Amino acid sequence: MxxxxxxxxxxxxxxxxxxxxxxxxxxxxxxxxxxxxxxxLSPAAAIIAVAMASESVQCFGRKKTAVAVTYCKRGRGLIKVNGSPIELVKPEILRYKAFEPILLLGRHRFAGVDMRIRVRGGGKTSQIYAIRQSIAKALVAFYQKYVDEQSKKEIKDILVRYDRTLLVADPRRCEPKKFGGRGARARFQKSYR
Structure with a gap:
């Protein structure tokens, strides 16, 4: 040694x-x-205990430059965003946007899981859209991995029928400004005389 x-x-x-x-x-x-x-514990028992305890999935939600990471595991139905309950998410006007996956699927589907969401980047609106997407994707992934394929398919169909962007990221990005103008496409006014 x-x-x-x-x-x-x-x-x-x-x-x-x-x-x-x-x-x-x-x-x-x-x-x-x-x-x-x-x-x-014997080493084999320790490995099994760790595998059972870490019954979790991690999913990302994105909108423009905002990124939300959801860590979903078995639990009591707690959903926290940056350490505070989802009921206190700001701005209040867009709070129902963050609740959409929960309202669509019903509280009973979320009763057996805890979700811890970390969001950063972008503006307030983009963060809300990233949160809702990451919640929906995390629940689908959790049901696929630990529950059953049939319920996962039902959840996915409900979400896609309502709004496809709950599961699929929006690829649109802000186009950068170029020289010779005041924006991405607009050009400076030109005078001929």
Whole structure:
């Protein structure tokens, strides 16, 4: 162990520090070895427990430059946006846009899952549209992976019939301004005389 530790130490490093680093690595190695052996679960049981606990999916929703990431797992029906409940999302005028997937599919489909949404970039409206898309995509992915294909198909059909952009991202982007004009396409006025 100490020979391999010396190989990883940078040659720029002070030679006085090498023995201390080797001692630290030896202590850390023995601690990890003993803590693993003294654990109550066997390695196979630990792997199964981790797999069952991490029954989750992660999905993205995008609108213009806003990106929302939804982490969906089994739970009690909590939906949080940037740490606060979805009921408090701003602006209030667009709050129902964020609620659309929930209102369309019914609360009973969301009762068994918790969703944690992180959104950044873009403006307020774009963020709301990114949130609603990520919620819809996360629920479809969760049902496909952990529930059954039939209910996933029903959910997907309901969402697509209402609004396709709940599942499919809008590819439109703002076109950059060019020289010779005040915008992307508009040109400066030209005088002939």
């Amino acid at each position: 100490s020979i391999t530790a010396v190989q990883f130490v940078s040659p720029i490093c002070d030679y006085d520090m090498k023995p201390a680093l080797i001692a630290f690595l030896n202590i850390r190695h023995t601690f990890l070895r003993f803590s693993f052996l003294s654990s109550t």
